[in-house]
Amino acid sequence: LWNINWSTVSGDLDGTGCASGLESGDYVLEAINEFTQCQVHSTMSIPEVCLGDFNLNGGRDITDLLILLVGLQPTNELAANEFLATDCDCDGAMTTSDLLLFLPYFGTGCN
Structure with a gap:
Protein backbone atom coordinates (compact mmCIF):
# COMPACT_ATOMS: atom_id res chain seq x y z
CA LEU A 1 0.00 0.00 0.00
CA PRO A 47 -0.53 20.57 -19.86
CA GLU A 48 -3.45 22.87 -20.66
CA VAL A 49 -6.25 21.08 -22.45
CA CYS A 50 -8.34 22.70 -25.16
CA LEU A 51 -11.33 20.62 -26.27
CA GLY A 52 -11.26 20.28 -30.04
CA ASP A 53 -7.76 21.63 -30.72
CA PHE A 54 -6.53 18.33 -32.15
CA ASN A 55 -3.53 19.80 -34.00
CA LEU A 56 -2.51 21.87 -30.95
CA ASN A 57 -2.30 25.22 -32.77
CA GLY A 58 -4.28 27.18 -30.16
CA GLY A 59 -7.60 27.25 -32.01
CA ARG A 60 -10.39 25.06 -33.30
CA ASP A 61 -10.35 25.46 -37.05
CA ILE A 62 -11.05 23.58 -40.27
CA THR A 63 -8.03 21.32 -39.77
CA ASP A 64 -9.40 20.19 -36.42
CA LEU A 65 -12.82 19.55 -37.97
CA LEU A 66 -11.24 17.45 -40.73
CA ILE A 67 -9.24 15.44 -38.19
CA LEU A 68 -12.46 14.74 -36.32
CA LEU A 69 -14.40 13.79 -39.45
CA VAL A 70 -11.69 11.37 -40.58
CA GLY A 71 -11.96 9.74 -37.16
CA LEU A 72 -15.64 9.07 -37.69
CA GLN A 73 -14.80 6.83 -40.65
CA PRO A 74 -11.81 4.73 -39.52
CA THR A 75 -10.32 2.22 -41.94
CA ASN A 76 -8.72 -1.14 -41.25
CA GLU A 77 -5.30 0.45 -41.84
CA LEU A 78 -5.52 2.55 -38.67
CA ALA A 79 -4.43 1.47 -35.22
CA ALA A 80 -7.24 0.89 -32.76
CA ASN A 81 -6.31 3.92 -30.64
CA GLU A 82 -5.30 6.32 -33.41
CA PHE A 83 -8.32 8.60 -33.02
CA LEU A 84 -8.62 8.63 -29.24
CA ALA A 85 -7.57 12.31 -29.19
CA THR A 86 -10.79 13.17 -31.03
CA ASP A 87 -13.01 11.26 -28.59
CA CYS A 88 -14.48 14.46 -27.11
CA ASP A 89 -16.97 12.73 -24.80
CA CYS A 90 -14.42 10.17 -23.55
CA ASP A 91 -16.64 7.15 -24.20
CA GLY A 92 -13.93 5.22 -26.05
CA ALA A 93 -15.66 5.44 -29.44
CA MET A 94 -15.70 7.92 -32.30
CA THR A 95 -19.34 8.83 -32.87
CA THR A 96 -21.49 11.77 -33.92
CA SER A 97 -21.68 12.69 -30.21
CA ASP A 98 -18.04 13.78 -30.47
CA LEU A 99 -18.87 15.93 -33.48
CA LEU A 100 -21.84 17.50 -31.66
CA LEU A 101 -19.61 18.37 -28.69
CA PHE A 102 -16.99 19.91 -30.99
CA LEU A 103 -19.22 22.05 -33.22
CA PRO A 104 -20.16 24.76 -30.66
CA TYR A 105 -16.42 25.47 -30.23
CA PHE A 106 -15.57 25.40 -33.95
CA GLY A 107 -13.91 28.64 -35.07
CA THR A 108 -12.99 29.77 -31.55
CA GLY A 109 -9.62 30.11 -29.89
CA CYS A 110 -8.51 28.24 -26.81
CA ASN A 111 -8.09 31.24 -24.52
Whole structure:
Protein backbone atom coordinates (compact mmCIF):
# COMPACT_ATOMS: atom_id res chain seq x y z
CA LEU A 1 0.00 0.00 0.00
CA TRP A 2 1.43 3.34 -1.08
CA ASN A 3 0.77 6.70 0.53
CA ILE A 4 0.94 9.46 -2.07
CA ASN A 5 1.68 13.11 -1.37
CA TRP A 6 1.69 15.76 -4.09
CA SER A 7 2.29 19.49 -4.31
CA THR A 8 2.81 22.16 -6.91
CA VAL A 9 6.45 22.96 -7.60
CA SER A 10 5.85 26.41 -6.11
CA GLY A 11 4.34 24.87 -2.96
CA ASP A 12 1.10 26.86 -3.28
CA LEU A 13 -1.08 23.74 -3.33
CA ASP A 14 -0.65 20.27 -1.87
CA GLY A 15 -2.59 17.16 -1.05
CA THR A 16 -2.56 13.44 -0.46
CA GLY A 17 -3.96 10.46 -2.28
CA CYS A 18 -5.00 10.26 -5.89
CA ALA A 19 -3.50 12.97 -8.08
CA SER A 20 -6.19 12.84 -10.77
CA GLY A 21 -8.25 15.92 -11.55
CA LEU A 22 -5.43 18.38 -10.90
CA GLU A 23 -5.30 21.69 -12.75
CA SER A 24 -2.60 22.24 -15.36
CA GLY A 25 0.85 22.96 -13.96
CA ASP A 26 3.98 21.32 -12.57
CA TYR A 27 3.76 18.97 -9.60
CA VAL A 28 6.07 17.07 -7.28
CA LEU A 29 4.94 13.57 -6.26
CA GLU A 30 6.16 11.47 -3.35
CA ALA A 31 5.03 7.88 -2.76
CA ILE A 32 5.90 5.93 0.37
CA ASN A 33 5.21 2.22 0.86
CA GLU A 34 4.07 1.94 4.47
CA PHE A 35 5.31 -1.66 4.79
CA THR A 36 8.76 -1.44 3.20
CA GLN A 37 9.32 2.31 3.75
CA CYS A 38 10.43 2.50 0.13
CA GLN A 39 10.18 6.10 -1.13
CA VAL A 40 9.77 7.28 -4.71
CA HIS A 41 9.97 10.91 -5.83
CA SER A 42 8.94 12.23 -9.23
CA THR A 43 7.79 15.34 -11.03
CA MET A 44 4.81 15.60 -13.34
CA SER A 45 3.67 18.30 -15.75
CA ILE A 46 -0.02 18.56 -16.65
CA PRO A 47 -0.53 20.57 -19.86
CA GLU A 48 -3.45 22.87 -20.66
CA VAL A 49 -6.25 21.08 -22.45
CA CYS A 50 -8.34 22.70 -25.16
CA LEU A 51 -11.33 20.62 -26.27
CA GLY A 52 -11.26 20.28 -30.04
CA ASP A 53 -7.76 21.63 -30.72
CA PHE A 54 -6.53 18.33 -32.15
CA ASN A 55 -3.53 19.80 -34.00
CA LEU A 56 -2.51 21.87 -30.95
CA ASN A 57 -2.30 25.22 -32.77
CA GLY A 58 -4.28 27.18 -30.16
CA GLY A 59 -7.60 27.25 -32.01
CA ARG A 60 -10.39 25.06 -33.30
CA ASP A 61 -10.35 25.46 -37.05
CA ILE A 62 -11.05 23.58 -40.27
CA THR A 63 -8.03 21.32 -39.77
CA ASP A 64 -9.40 20.19 -36.42
CA LEU A 65 -12.82 19.55 -37.97
CA LEU A 66 -11.24 17.45 -40.73
CA ILE A 67 -9.24 15.44 -38.19
CA LEU A 68 -12.46 14.74 -36.32
CA LEU A 69 -14.40 13.79 -39.45
CA VAL A 70 -11.69 11.37 -40.58
CA GLY A 71 -11.96 9.74 -37.16
CA LEU A 72 -15.64 9.07 -37.69
CA GLN A 73 -14.80 6.83 -40.65
CA PRO A 74 -11.81 4.73 -39.52
CA THR A 75 -10.32 2.22 -41.94
CA ASN A 76 -8.72 -1.14 -41.25
CA GLU A 77 -5.30 0.45 -41.84
CA LEU A 78 -5.52 2.55 -38.67
CA ALA A 79 -4.43 1.47 -35.22
CA ALA A 80 -7.24 0.89 -32.76
CA ASN A 81 -6.31 3.92 -30.64
CA GLU A 82 -5.30 6.32 -33.41
CA PHE A 83 -8.32 8.60 -33.02
CA LEU A 84 -8.62 8.63 -29.24
CA ALA A 85 -7.57 12.31 -29.19
CA THR A 86 -10.79 13.17 -31.03
CA ASP A 87 -13.01 11.26 -28.59
CA CYS A 88 -14.48 14.46 -27.11
CA ASP A 89 -16.97 12.73 -24.80
CA CYS A 90 -14.42 10.17 -23.55
CA ASP A 91 -16.64 7.15 -24.20
CA GLY A 92 -13.93 5.22 -26.05
CA ALA A 93 -15.66 5.44 -29.44
CA MET A 94 -15.70 7.92 -32.30
CA THR A 95 -19.34 8.83 -32.87
CA THR A 96 -21.49 11.77 -33.92
CA SER A 97 -21.68 12.69 -30.21
CA ASP A 98 -18.04 13.78 -30.47
CA LEU A 99 -18.87 15.93 -33.48
CA LEU A 100 -21.84 17.50 -31.66
CA LEU A 101 -19.61 18.37 -28.69
CA PHE A 102 -16.99 19.91 -30.99
CA LEU A 103 -19.22 22.05 -33.22
CA PRO A 104 -20.16 24.76 -30.66
CA TYR A 105 -16.42 25.47 -30.23
CA PHE A 106 -15.57 25.40 -33.95
CA GLY A 107 -13.91 28.64 -35.07
CA THR A 108 -12.99 29.77 -31.55
CA GLY A 109 -9.62 30.11 -29.89
CA CYS A 110 -8.51 28.24 -26.81
CA ASN A 111 -8.09 31.24 -24.52
